[in-house]
Amino acid sequence: MNFDLPRNVILPVDAIDVRLDSGPHPFARENAEAIAENWQREIAVKPALFDGTVVLLSQLAYRDNRLVGRCHAVNYSTFMLWRKRRENSGAEHAYAHAMLVAGDNALVAIRMGSHTVNAGRVYFAAGSFEPDDFRDGQVDVDFNMIREVREETGLDLSAARRGVRWHALSTTRGTVIFRRYHVDEPADEIARRISAFVASETDPEIDGPVIIRHAGDLPDGLALHMKPLIEWHFSGVD
Template sequence: MIAPLIHRITTLDLPVRPWPWPFAGERRAEIDAHFADKQREKPKIWNGRVLLGRNPQFLGEHFGADYFETDFASFLAWRDWRFADIGVFNGFGMGALRSVDGAFVMGEMAQHTSNAGRIYFPSGTPDLDDITGGAVDIASSVAREVEEETGLTSLDYRAEPHWDCVFAGSTIAMVKVLHVDLPGEALRGRIEANLIRQSQPELAAIHLVRRASDLTAAMPRFVTAFVESQFAG
């Protein structure tokens, strides 16, 4: 992974266009075998449809890219095989929940997920439900992921007007800071109470990050780079 670069962005233009991904076609048998192995390890994962990006462009405060539809099995193989096609990226939104006393709130992924043990903000690779008017709607994707993972809705937070796009080569995280009018411990308690009510929550634990020393190796580099930039500011 290249050293992350952070761009402050105010507009996103992410049209979805039909495109036959050569990697998914040419390595189909290997991809299917890889996914079968992963399903034996984690039976809860399923081969749904996801959206990946290509042709990214940063122009001032504007970010644009083309998105295309593929299957989760191809995405998983691409990711696990060290991003086998460098012309494609995983571009997704993240809801950076921040408490009134300055703590960032992150979730630890549960063991049944494909990212077990990883710690980051509510997020997810876009899927077909995130398409609005023929384009990927990252704001709606973030709202949906935050609600699914934490139980918080748009009534519970105030979103910053801009995005912090963390560019790390094959990963582009579009981060939106979401301010919650609760202290960190109270916010964590509210999310934990919501997790208890779920039959199979995506998150296994909630972590508070108040300073750079709270960052850990379980957090992806694009997440820690964003948090470091916020504390430095």
Template sequence: MASPRIHRVTALELKVERWTWPFSVARRTEIDAHFAASRRQKPKLWNGRVLLCREPAFDGGRFCANYFEVDFASLLAWRDWGFPDREAFNGFGMGALRCADGAFVLGEMGGHTANAGRIYFPAGTPDLDDINGDRLDLAGNVAREIEEETGLPRSAYRAVPHWDCVVTGATIAMIRTLQLDLPGETVRAQIEANLSRQEHPELSAVHLVRGRGDLNDNMPRFVTAFLEQQF
């Protein structure tokens, strides 16, 4: 795989359009069988409607892309089969929570999720709830995912004005640094207390990253590429 490319932008122009993904149609039977097998291993998987993108473009300080609706089963099969169709991209937002002492806060995904054991910033595949008119509200998506996963409301942090878009193959992670006024251990304790009150929390653990020595192989390359430029 080619080395990640990082583009810093100040504007996202993410249009939602009606478009049928040929991959999802042509391999429907295989996709359904794959999802059924995945659910036998992880019964809590849900085949909801999500948004993928195509025709991504960086233009100066802007990132533009067209998003389309598809079922989660198609996204999962496409990912698990090594992204065989390169017309689509998985373009999602992430909130890089940074504490007052410089520590970044990452979560480890629970065993019942599609990304069990992976460690990254709060994030989630955009879905239909993130559409505002004909646009994808990625900032709103990130805020919602952070509150769902960690319990932290928007009032707990301040967003920087830019996004770092990390491109790795068919994945585009749009990462925004969110500054908190509390130290890392305090934030971790707050999140762990919130997780303890949830019946089925998405996260199984909370990790603090203070330098390159805290990076590990359970972190996707788009996460480590972003963090490497911070230290």
């Protein structure tokens, strides 16, 4: 099986060996015409979309607390069509979340801007893996996490205390790899800093911060994968 890992359960992850294959993803190669046609429809609705480079998985497995997989660089337009045809596509998506934990144990998430594909959705600052997130062909998940948080919120988590390991939650819609990043300031101060950054940006990617103070504090627009992550955090497990 190309994708062999438990679904809908939070998994402890001690090592991540996801490699970037230099060849094209079969989904991109086999759907070139449909990708181009769908992209024209997408940008007609959201002209701000950019056809950059992200990666799609062709393999992912979970063995002995390790994630092992292979992925390929694709245009964002390929990813957009895949979102509509993911079932039996031979492709899956993985992404990373830096779970931002404030000094008062609240979580600080973000709400995506109205011009983005996920407009209004609430989740931790994140983005798809890009070729720059790979070192010697292997994905550097923490580099991706820190980069995305900095780009979207202005916060630098490079010196933040990290959870002892990663965790992952895999569903048929994708696999999120996440890790706690602890910041000493209380949630209100972190949110203030993020709001100030957003106000200073000409074209911010997010609308602003969202504070989550307990397991039942679920904001409107919460992404489907977030509820189990929030419950996991406030359960106190490590």
